[in-house]
Amino acid sequence: EVQLVQSGAEVKKPGESLRISCKGSGYIFSKYWISWVRQTPGKGLEWMGRIDPSDSYANYSPSFQGHVTISVDRSISTVYLQWSSLEASDTAIFYCATHYLLRGVFDYWGQGTLVTVS
């Protein structure tokens, strides 16, 4: 069974750094892209970027380019989303999701990580 398990909720102050994680299991981890999706009450669901675990190549939405970094540790089947300097506007729920069936869809999702910056 394909599963994505995300790290727990975080409360941070503006200017702090943060890294949240997403661990995949039940499938060949390096074979399928993983994306990060942000959800806020104001802007809904927004795709942030995706990474190919086989070669660590990541590409980003223009809205998030330069503000976040997506990385992978294949040895522990884990993808990361990190910020070097958080802003209050980064407060959101963040989901990781695989492109297992097709690259065009998000077919398996993590449970979400709530990040509060205040």
Place this chain on the structure above:
Amino acid sequence: EIVLTQSPGTLSLSPGERATLSCRASQRISSIYLAWYQQKPGQAPRLLIYEADTRASGIPDRFSGSGSGTDFTLTISRLEPEDCAVYYCQQYGSSPLYTFGQGTKLEIK
């Protein structure tokens, strides 16, 4: 950027009725790159339909998708109480690679 506009914003129907949810794209998109998701409170979105009309694994046949070009529809026949959720359409292929509609909230009376 392709903008997906969903309507109505909220839909309130009774069990057993039929729900018709619309997703309109600001530019023509290929049907193979249009998907629908269901999100219940406190849960992650769940893939319902991909390639505009193909049900994902385990999705009941009460859910169906249709459409092409710029107009797509999710239909839920014979509504059940557990269908209460927010439904999102999503496209793939245009920069940014993926965009979502703003969602339609389905209420079951």
